[in-house]
Amino acid sequence: MPRKDGKRNFVLIEDDDEETSVFSGQYPRQAALKAARRLHPAPSRDEVDGKATLRLRERGTDRVHVYEGWAWTESKSDDDPEWMGDSVTRANVSKQGIEHLDE
Template sequence: MVREDGKRNFVLVEDDGEETSVFSGKYPRQAALKAARRLHPAPSRDEIDGHATLRLRERGTDKVHIYEGWAWTEEKGDDAPEWMDDYVTRSNVSKQGIEHLEE
């Protein structure tokens, strides 16, 4: 279901079928990037050793968007505000497909 501001809600589906967290975005990829930032990050972009499968069900539909995601940490930029931590978590995702749930 699309909200007035154009954003949609996506629920993270665990391996056992339990729905745990809700991420929002105009596109499924935005929600997947937010979910990927919660993964255990690699020390740097060059040291990424594995990808996690992220399954995001769009609320109000039977669509499950499947992504491979990974995360890493890097130093904050020179233009970052003082209050920000010295290291930030970055993420990336790759879409694997869409499944439709059967009722």
């Protein structure tokens, strides 16, 4: 169910079907991008060699959004704030589909 501000909660499902972290966003892709930034990043965008499968269950439903995600680090730009440090983790995701839980 969406909150008053339109955001929905998505729970990350690990390989052992344990639900761990909660990510929020108006769209499932926003939550998947937040989850992908927690992956082990590659040194650069060109050196990304593996993609992780991210399964996000929307709270209050039986829908599981499945994404492939990957992350990399890059130097921060001049526009980025000082507190971010010297490098920034970027991420991208690709939707693989929607599954429905059988309960």
